[in-house]
Amino acid sequence: MTSPGPDDLYVDQAYDMVVVSNRLPVDYREGDDGSTQWKSSPGGLVTALEPVMRAADGAWIGWAGVADREFDPFEHDGISIIPVPLSSAEIEEYYEGFSNDTLWPLYHDVIAPPSFHREWWDAYVRVNRRFAEAAARAAAEGGVVWVQDYQLQLVPRMLRETRPDLVIGFFNHIPFPAYGIYSQLPWRRQVVEGLLGADVIGFQRAADAGNFSRAVRRLFGYTTRGTVIDVPDDEGGVRRVVARHFPISIDAAGFEEIARRPDVQERARRIREDLGNPRTIFLGVDRLDYTKGIRHRLKAFGELLRDDRLQVEDATLVQVASPSRERVETYRQLRDEIELTVGRLNGDHSTLGHQAIAYLHHGYPREEMVALYLAADVMLVTALRDGMNLVAKEYVACRFDGDGVLLLSEFTGASDELRQAVLVNPHDIEGLKDAMIEAVEMPKKERARRMRALRKRVRDNDVANWSATFLKALTGSGQVAAGIPDQLQGAIAALAETDRLLVALDFDGTLAPLVDRPEDARATERALAAIHRLAAIDDTRVAIVSGRALDSLGEVAEPPAGTMLSGSHGVELKLDTGPIQLDLRDAELTTLDRLTSIVETVAGSAEGAWIERKPAGIALHTRRLSAADGLALQQQARREVNTELLGITVRAGKSVLEFAVRSSDKGESLQRLRQHVGASGVLYVGDDVTDEDAFAVLEGTDVGVKVGQGKSLAAHRVRSPEEVSELLERLAEAREHTSGGASGWS
Structure with missing residues (x-):
């Protein structure tokens, strides 16, 4: 096998979440008939990242464990797999050589003497670049790439050089040695530079993170303050890198x-x-x-x-x-x-x-x-x-x-x-x-x-808490400023001039602050007043798009007359012409009964968890539990449902896991609403992972606004429901000025 070039690893889809590790989470098996088979190799890392990757449309990049073989990307258990090929010589030099006979003993306090060979280093650089190129091709614009372990320490910098738009994390699963030991490495500067390409560098122990920060100071003289390292960028500014401990755990x-x-x-x-x-x-x-x-x-x-x-x-x-x-x-x-x-x-x-x-x-x-x-x-x-x-x-x-x-x-x-x-x-x-x-x-x-x-x-x-803590540090560490950003004000002004405007809004966390009891949620008075203004303007329609069941949404939203409602992530619709009836088939009703029984049992095992019944599914709410307990309970529910039932749609949101016997999402719902009213422009505002489906179908001059922190496909962002109210007021004012007074709807 010749070493593949940059174009040999073809990826035909962009992913919001990409994990890069030396080995894939699957093992290759050859069937009796010579066919290619893949078997899961579950470990703590897979357990931790599986629900995150499913929710974020993730891909896993790594070597398949077979030298001198190339495999096309494929899907396994709902996760996209992108194999990176390695030759026998590369396994010998990059993996067995530099990774395990140079770095491993060096990083473990030289319990055994490390070997230093230039040809091993050259192979390490070459293979790291191949992994970085695969990740650069796979990651969506603004996506998250999480690189794992000491075999791939050069990938973060290589990736940042080609894709500065990405959010890059690195986790070192083995120790990082004191500088007196680390300094023996002939390529000590290059490895530290590689790691500093990440936004967050995770270590197992606080002592390991401290060793790394001291190595940065000794080698480069960069300023370090606690867990933050100031890394100069190419424009003469400073990029802040977090280096701290995130002790890994188990399921x-x-x-x-x-x-x-x-x-x-x-x-x-x-x-x-x-x-x-x-x-x-x-x-x-x-x-x-x-x-x-x-x-x-x-x-x-x-x-x-x-x-x-x-x-x-x-x-x-x-x-x-x-x-x-x-x-x-x-x-x-x-x-x-x-x-x-x-x-x-x-x-x-x-x-x-x-x-x-x-x-x-x-x-x-x-x-x-x-x-x-x-x-x-x-x-x-x-x-x-x-x-x-x-x-x-x-x-x-x-x-x-x-x-x-x-x-x-x-x-x-x-x-x-x-x-x-x-x-x-x-x-x-x-x-x-x-x-x-x-x-x-x-x-x-x-x-x-x-x-x-x-x-x-x-x-x-546990391991769910570990991954949640790391990803929060990686994707949610920045603060969203108060007010409406100038760029968003300009986009709203332009959208106000469209012929037929659809204003589609999530409810919980967008119009209404999040509360412990869903039945207590209410939109802010400013938001309701702005919605009434928009609904009264010619050429403008308002829709509330929620994961709530339609009955619940109607009770808490208090929408003005003519407001369209989408419940249960689009499974239920109430248009301005009336509700669209949901009729489940007998098999779906039977499955729904069993699904409800399973999730009720899981919820009953944890004080503070509760369920919400929906016409085509059930939701497990874990907002009252700690983040770790909530994730663990959701994983248990997912396991038990997947073990017993087939064809169930699973959707993760903020402290909620939803199961449905009939599939739909907010993106499909938004497209139906757009088609129904013939909108020439759309504003969509939402705060949850489930709103990403709606942001994904926006087009042209449509405007998507994410509420709060976290990675998002939306081009714009505001801080809280209070800013949403202000945004809607500004849109209403601009729309009132531009509307001709006569309805443009047929």
Whole structure:
């Protein structure tokens, strides 16, 4: 395979949200008939970003895991997939070489010596540019691109150079070293410059973000203030870059859901039985990597057996070491060393009925891992350096029984959060041995107290909260100024001169401030007065376009006579000629009944959540919950609905997730309204993600106005419903001056 050029990665659609990572969230499989098949490879990142990407029409860019093969873009489970090809030579030099034999050991405090080769660097630059070019082609105007991890540190700057309109984020999943270590990298300036192309750079720990800011000061002398770095731009101004920690987490609810399954609990019981029902099962779960401290825990366990502080009849160590980078010599040597140590310890201490160490050099499906977590009395996480270590959080999430002890290295990012674990320095073998005995002998009441605190922390800071927090910093950090911007005033003045004007307005958050109880929402008096003025002007029609059911919208909006209403995202319409009846088919009614039952059950599990019934669907409201709890509940509802029902339309809004048995959106509704009244110009104002469908169908001199913060297709923006009222007043005034007094509607 020859290296592809910039035009070889054809993308025929622009996406509002693009995630770029070394690997795609799917694995390639070749069918028995030679066909191409794709299987999801779910992980924490996919779980966190899937609902965001669906809502934002997202695409995922990455390598398919097969060298010397090119694949066309495709869709998988509702997410657009854009594969980037890599040659065998590039895998060897960019991935196995520079990424994993230069950056990985350097960023992990040189636990193993890094290698520096110029040809590896050249391949790293070349591959990063290919990923950046793919993202530049895929991203829509003003879109969001979120780049993941150390393999792609040059992409942000490359992307900014070609697409300055984009909002660019970067998250580093591994540590960032102190400058004394980082400075060894011959290409230290180029890597930092690459990262500074992002608007927000995320790290696992505050210490990592601090290390990065210090590297920026040492290398470039840029001003840093807290988490903000002032980066000079090409026009002589300053671009502010945020570099701060966003500790990643897991789908805690998903792990607990598996752990509560009877078949998984039965499997955990059988695991203990197969191991001889020892008093204590120690468990280590790691990728086979020199940063994980596997040798240290084996040494400590062996000495405890040697010194009779533990007996092999009472204690077993289960070590899962999944294969990793086995073409890299350092990793081959590590595997040989670990397996020799395991063999020696088993030879010295095992009996016919009791094995000292159960060593498993392969991966397991998630259900089997959860069963192991439930079976283990003590979880050993002894990493010498780790960005986070999600295994620690997985163990905690699975222990709904309130039992088990987490022994955790203080050199992991997880130790910043999980302070109720037994914290250890894995280099201190005597201290590690004492901590293992402490875990074995810990009273049940103390185990329960610690686990209760750990579980609360993991639940409150799950992966949904992580992605929401990062994306809020990336897309919602800027403040919208008060008043009507000059550019918007000009657009309104021009629109006022159109022959036939349609003014289409969202309700909640646009005409009415958001409230906890939907039935309490009311448009501001200024907005209602302006709507009455517009509705009375010749050649002007007003429509309120909402996700609310039509009956609810009519009650709270108090619209003037002649105002058209669109409810349930366009499923229901009330035109000036009368309502259009909605008649669901029998199959749709049956599906709606089951859908309602599922969502009601989910809502009933969380205090503060409530449901809203609609003629063709149901909405789950989570506004009264914390952001993390709300996202988790929405993910649970989405999972349960998708598992049982087919053909359901799912739509995410502000603290609400809506399900419908008949599909429509505000864009379709706006097009029907435009066609019905024959409008030559349209103003659409909205504040929600669901309003983006309407902004997408605006054309020509139409005007779209986004209310509040957040990425939007709308060309204009105001701060709040108060500014919407002022906007409508100005439009009414301009329209009254330009209207000829005689109706232009046929």
